[in-house]
Amino acid sequence: MTGLTLPAAINLREVGPRDGLQIEKPISTDAKLELLANLADAGLRRIEATAFVSPRAVPALTDAAEVAAELHNWPGVSFSALVAGVGGARRAVDAGIRDLEYVVSAADGHSMANVRCSTAAALEQVREIVELAHDAGGTCEVIIATAWDCPFDGPTPRARTVAVSRRAVEQGADRLCLGDTIGTAAPGRVASLVSAVRAQNPGVPLGLHMHNTRGAGLAGVLAALQLGIVDIDASIGGLGGCPFARGATGNIATEELAYLCADSGIETGTDLGKLITAARWVQGAVGRTLPSGILRAGDRRRNSSSRDIDGFQFAEFTKTTKGEP
Secondary structure: OOOOOOOOEOEEEEOHHHHHOOOOOOOOHHHHHHHHHHHHHOOOOEEEEEEEOOOOOOHHHOOHHHHHOOHHHOOOOEEEEEEOOHHHHHHHHHOOOOEEEEEEEOOHHHHHHHHOOOHHHHHOOHHHHHHHHHHOOOOEEEEEEOOOEEOOOEEOOHHHHHHHHHHHHHOOOOEEEEEEOOOOOOHHHHHHHHHHHHHHOOOOOEEEEEEOOOOOHHHHHHHHHHOOOOEEEEEHHHOOOOOOOOOOOOEOEHHHHHHHHHHOOOEOOOOHHHHHHHHHHHHHHHOOOOOOHHHHHOOOOOOOOOOEEOOEEHHHHHHHHOOOO
């Protein structure tokens, strides 16, 4: 894309089976496995499969162990699971999950609502969770929630998020990811925090997890891409939201991110048509209209003089208006 410095490819992680489903009415384990099959068929090779968290707090994911038991059916996919503490990490490892994602809220208000402990206390669990993952032959990524703003505490000071990132790395985190939990960050603040966290943790892989609550999710991703960030989370159909943060709606849609990348010459390894099919399927499974613009409009990038967009025949239009200004 002229005027922009963009990567040749990104590492797209699909989070729909976890983040996408955690606030929905529970769907069956078989339906979740069908969703995983659809996502793998669309070319996704990094998938957050489930979460080992409190069944009472997140009833939609009570079948985490059952889902984990079937992940061997897709040997070409790298699966991970989210955990909220040491207990969940043990359950995940016992279920066969090697790669763990541990969420630490940068804001105390969200941390108390989410895991009932302060940010500092949550950080103290990082080392033990890292050891559990490493002993299983896997990795531990620390996802920093409310990295920009908190629904309880307001704006999160940049220095606080940077300090949380540094402490997580000191405790052994293999990777970091910045989470815009309530979808408030626009490109300028995205770029500023990404730059600060990366400067504090040179050489540590850094990813981005954006929610699209205010329609700025993809814009934030584009800002991060220009800074060389290539690990990006997305959720099929735009599913998602935090059950402990009022107003936190869906993630950026996987198919919208894939479209942006395809039209910008960035490789994702996915088939956009199959992503749209998967989004349409999961829309039916959860029983509500999903926010994805690509799901609504489709992919109509065709080199044809008779392109039909939403029933509008361009060929006929050019015939009848030829010569008119």
